[in-house]
Amino acid sequence: MSKADVVLGCFYGDEGKGKVIDYLAADADIAVRATGGDNAGHTIKTNGVKYAMHLIPSGILSGHTVGVIGNGVVLNPEVLLKEIDNLVSHGYEIKNHLKISEKAHIILPYHSMLDLALEKARKNLKIGTTGKGIGPAYCDKYERSGLRAEDLYSDDFREKLTALVEHKKALVEFYDPExxxxxxxxxxxxxxxxxxxxxEKLKPYVCDTVTYLHKAMEENKKIVVEGAQATLLDIDFGSYPYVTSSNPTIGGIITGTGMSSADMGNVYGVIKAYSSRVGAGPFVTELLDETGDRIRELGHEYGTTTGRPRRCGWLDLVTLKYAKRVNGLTALAVNHLDTIGQFDRIKVCVAYDCDGKVTEDFSTNLKFLNSAKPVYREFDGNFGEISDCKTFEELPENAKAYIRFIEEYIGIPVKFIGTGAEREAMIVR
Incomplete structure (x- = not known):
């Protein structure tokens, strides 16, 4: 039997997972999306066209890979159908290349309205939600009042939906009387x-994806699982409450697909050569100065889904060590090496100083994070033009030293190195 390779974000999302997924999907039979909703996105630029994939696994862009939307995803049908239409308009054959779990929960209009109403009611305690109804949809899932894909075809769908709409309407009016x-x-x-x-339009794609994936492994098919968001946005292991509503860590991959821990192969953790975050919440290495602004502009750090400017800072290896522990990472992918290489000097956080106590251990405790000060180690920058480098050996010495230090600190190899925006600008070791 084959095993599934997994691609996960290590920090706050937007690390460039799509680039690694795109590479792995080149010879993959199946690409799976396991968690989250259309509040996440993988951006791939191929053949001069930029695709922002919010629900359909970006691995489908290989042209031969089957995309599977797993049971852990909360699904907005309107968004999904737009993505399908966009792919078809660009020549992709979707009919036999997309499968949707019958167990995936459906986002309905009241979810987004309730999302916005709740955020408004929080006033100065806002979480920074995208307002797309993701959290309320997961609330319904765990409160056992959600509707799954299979419910769209049940005889009592109208009855269930009517009762839910009336109930949710009252909630929206309660939280947002205006x-x-x-x-x-x-x-x-x-x-x-x-x-x-x-x-009716989605019916050809809805099926039992759990059985489909297990039979695929029995047939030795190559499977890659695309993580959405990232470790520090995990509902359990992230900087709660400034997190998403699902588990974008390895546990969510298992519960969101129906595959077991024994079915997992390589687990690739993706980072940038610096750090970024969108939305509210603690961010120890954030730079609120010209350096942070320069990173944002050089890295084009604006949200795929929201367009919001991302908060930027130096690379945080304390956080990365935590991500390795939680996910069982076997290797790393480091993107935007070309971006950080434009600085004369580069800093890397190697420890936190919390009220005079220095530690290399991460904690999601907000008091700890809000008082933590980064302890930095400096490196020489000025990497020059590296987008044409095809091997690690071709990189300038300063760039190689930077990558080697990350490997030594974390204790796992860097397998992928992003050297530019194009899909071909990546070194594979």
Whole structure:
């Protein structure tokens, strides 16, 4: 039997996982998305076209890989159908290359309205949600009132939906009494008609993906699992409450696909050669100065989904060590080496100083993170033009020293090195 290789983000998302997935999918039979919703995105530039994939696994862009949306995903049918149409318009054959878990939970109009209402009610305690209904959809899943893909085809779908819409409408009005659109937009019959139309279009893709994946492994198919978001946004292991609503760590890969821990092969952790974060929450190495602004501009650090400018800072190896422990990482991918190489001097965080106590151990405790000060080690920059480098040996000495230090500190190899924006600008060791 084959095993599934996994690609995970190590920090706060937006590390460039899509580039590594794109490489691994070149000879993969199946690419799986296991968690999250359309609040995440993998961006791939291929044949001059930039694709921002929010739900469909980006591995499908290989042209032969089957994309699987696993049971751990919360699914917005409208967004998914737009992605399907976009791929078809660019010549991709989707009919036999997409499968959707019958167990995937469905995002409905009241989820996004409730998301925005709750965020508004939090006032100065806002989390920084994208407002796409992801959190409320997961709430329904665990409160056992959610609708799954298979429910769209059940005889009592209308009855279930009507009861839920009336209940959620009352919640929206409670949290946001000024919302004049709730009564008008949350019409059970209109939503029923809309979602039965979605269901008809999605019907060819909905199936038992758990059995499909296990049979694929029995047939020795190559599978790559695409992680969404990243470790420090994990609902359990991230900087709670400034996190997402699912488990984008290795545990979420298992529960979001139906594969077991024994089915996992290589686990690749993806980072940038610096750090970034979008939204609220602690960020120990954040640079609120010209250096942080320069990293943002050089790295084009604006959110794939929201367009929001990302907060930027130096690479944090304390966090990376934590990500290795939680996920069982076997190797690393370091992107944007060309970006950080444009600085004369580069800093790397190797420890935290928390009220005079220096530690290399990460904690998600907010008091600890808010008082922690980074302890840096400096490196020479000025890597020059490296996008044409095809091997590690071709890199300038300063760049090689930077990568080697990361390997030594974390204790696992750097297998992939991103040297530019194009999909070909990557060294594979």
């Amino acid at each position: 919302n004049e659109d709730a009564k008008k937009l949350l019409d059970p019959e209109k939503i029923y008609e809309q979602y039965t139309a979605y269901a």
